[in-house]
Amino acid sequence: MSDEANWEDAGAVKRFMFVNRKAPHGTIYALEALEVVLISAAFDQDVSLAFLDDGVHQLRQGQDAKALGMKNFAPTFRALDDYDIDKLYVEAESLAQRGLSAEELIVPVQVVDRERMSALMAEQDVVMSF
Amino acid sequence: MAIQVNGTTIPTDEEGYIEDLNLWSPEVAELMAQEDGQELTEQHWEVINFLREYYDEYQIAPAVRVLTKQIGKRLGPEKGNSKYLYELFPYGPAKQACRYAGLPKPTGCV
Amino acid sequence: MLHTVNKSPLQTRDLDSCLEHLAGERLLLIEDGVYAAVAAGEASAKLRGPAAEGRVYALGPDLEARGIGHDALADGVEVVDYAGFVQLVAEHGPHQAWL
Numbered sequence: 001m002s003d004e005a006n007w008e009d010a011g012a013v014k015r016f017m018f019v020n021r022k023a024p025h026g027t028i029y030a031l032e033a034l035e036v037v038l039i040s041a042a043f044d045q046d047v048s049l050a051f052l053d054d055g056v057h058q059l060r061q062g063q064d065a066k067a068l069g070m071k072n073f074a075p076t077f078r079a080l081d082d083y084d085i086d087k088l089y090v091e092a093e094s095l096a097q098r099g100l101s102a103e104e105l106i107v108p109v110q111v112v113d114r115e116r117m118s119a120l121m122a123e124q125d126v127v128m129s130f
Numbered sequence: 131m132a133i134q135v136n137g138t139t140i141p142t143d144e145e146g147y148i149e150d151l152n153l154w155s156p157e158v159a160e161l162m163a164q165e166d167g168q169e170l171t172e173q174h175w176e177v178i179n180f181l182r183e184y185y186d187e188y189q190i191a192p193a194v195r196v197l198t199k200q201i202g203k204r205l206g207p208e209k210g211n212s213k214y215l216y217e218l219f220p221y222g223p224a225k226q227a228c229r230y231a232g233l234p235k236p237t238g239c240v
Numbered sequence: 241m242l243h244t245v246n247k248s249p250l251q252t253r254d255l256d257s258c259l260e261h262l263a264g265e266r267l268l269l270i271e272d273g274v275y276a277a278v279a280a281g282e283a284s285a286k287l288r289g290p291a292a293e294g295r296v297y298a299l300g301p302d303l304e305a306r307g308i309g310h311d312a313l314a315d316g317v318e319v320v321d322y323a324g325f326v327q328l329v330a331e332h333g334p335h336q337a338w339l
Contacts, residue, residue, distance in 0.1 A: 019336065021257070029339075038237045042193060053257050072189055079188035082196045093260075118261040122241045127336040 014125040015046045020055035022130060024074070025065055030058050031073050033130035038076075041083035048087035048124075049080075051109070052094045052117060055130075059090065059105040077107045091117045135161055147229050151185075154232030162230050166221070170230070174218055176205055181231040191236040194224040241265045242332040245273035246339065249283035258338040259286055266290075266332050268297040268325065269317075274308060277317045284314035291316030299325060 018037050022029040040047055051059060063074040080088070088109040095101060095111065102111050112120065121127055131142045135157045141149045146162070148154060159178055163170045170178075180201060184192055192200065194212075202210015209215075215223035224236045243265060249255040255276050258267065267290060269277050276283040277298045290296050291314055300319045303310070310319055320328065329335050 021339070035237055038190065038193070042195075052261075053253065075187065075189045079184075079190055079192070079196075082192065082200065114260055115263070118263045118265075121261065121336055122263070122265060122334075124334050127241075127334045129337045129339050 013044070013046050015048070015123065016040060016126045016128065017048050017050055017121060017124040019050045019052070019121070019127060019129045020058055021053040023054040023057040024063065025068065025070065029130045030055070031071060033128075034073055034076055036128065036130075037080070037085065038083060041085055047085050048089060048120070049085070050089045050091070050117060050120065052091040054094075054098075056090055056094045056098060056100060056105075059088075059107060059109065060100065061104055061106050063106075074106055080107070089117060089120060133158065133161060145229075145235065147235055148232050151232045151234075158232055159230040166226075171218075173209075174227075174230075176209075177201065177215065177218060177223070177227050178231045180204060181227055181233055185231070185233050191224065191228045191231075191233040193236050194222070197224050197227075197236075242268060242328050242335050244268045244270050244335065244337050245276070246271035246337070248272040249276040249281075249286070254338040255283065255286065259290075262290060262295075264295075266295045266297070266328065268299065268320070268328055269302075270299045270325075271302055274298045274302045274306060277303075277313050278308060279312060279314040287314055287317065294318065297324070297328065 018033055020030060020033055024030040037047065037049060058074070059077060063072070065072040080086070088107060089112050090102065090105070090109045092111050092113050102109060131144060131146065132139045133142060135155065138153070140153045140158065143149060148158065160170060181191060181197070184200065198210055198212060198215060201215065219226040228234070228236055243258050243262060245255045245258050245267065247254045251272065255273065275281065276287060277296070278284060287296050294316060296316060297318045297320045298313065300321045303319065313319070
């Protein structure tokens with residue numbers, strides 16, 4: 001894969017949103033989503049991530065899945081910036097319901113209210129749900 | 131598949147990546163390089179060590195463009211480019227160097 | 241945009257969360273999601289607003305498989321077949337699946 005490849009010239013940039021609504025370790029959804037996000041970064045599209053409902057637990061600080069013998073992927077969210085993925089939207093209501101605040105998350109995010117989250121979803125060309 | 135290092139058998143996948151990164155040692159990298167007919171210089175080790183540090187911090191092997199950018203930041207712009215990295219690792223800087231570093235193949239790399 | 245829900249309203253919060261984000265958009269109930277459209281069930285009350293505006297659909301084959309007759313559906317819920325599903329996506333995309 002060439003780092004010079006410029007897909008923007010080959011076609012219009014599309015807005016892709018990856019919606020994360022599941023807690024991280026009980027099912028494989030969160031890890032799968034993260035892998036798809038990392039792959040999508042290679043295609044120079046307009047990528048954003050949304051975290052709502054139990055998906056906000058994915059970003060909780062201090063997770064360590066090693067004791068479960070599973071991949072400890074929480075630190076990988078901190079690498080997203082290296083992949084030029086910097087639009088991470090977290091829903092305020094979902095955080096509040098779970099007693100979480102933005103300061104307790106592993107990465108800097110944009111906290112948005114439910115209404116704004118709905119509008120962001122509707123603005124996308126493609127919404128991928130996990 | 132497996133490789134033999136100092137009398138220890140280290141299982142690898144079908145592409146030669148070791149399956150348990152805890153079994154890695156510098157000798158693993160040396161042996162893999164030797165099998166590829168390549169000698170590891172200080173410049174190779176800079177990249178291999180960077181990859182191990184990156185994996186330790188983020189739990190992923192970086193994609194090639196991330197590798198290139200980060201090497202440039204840490205080791206200087208003369209090293210943060212495809213030409214330099216491909217000269218060191220002709221089979222592909224991310225793929226080959228990750229294999230030597232005992233990491234999984236980078237996500238999104240085909 | 242078109243939202244789909246495929247879980248029973250008594251099994252998960254997916255329908256609730258979807259409705260909280262529905263705004264003025266459309267909802268298609270599929271698979272076990274169609275149970276929400278049964279008028280006699282409690283969940284159908286949650287659909288009342290958008291259904292009255294003709295923005296709620298249920299997938300016919302999923303209703304039939306589950307023995308839910310069209311006459312059992314809450315007011316305003318429109319039944320579509322697979323072609324109707326495709327048409328909804330085409331007309332009202334993007335598609336957001338509340339899995």
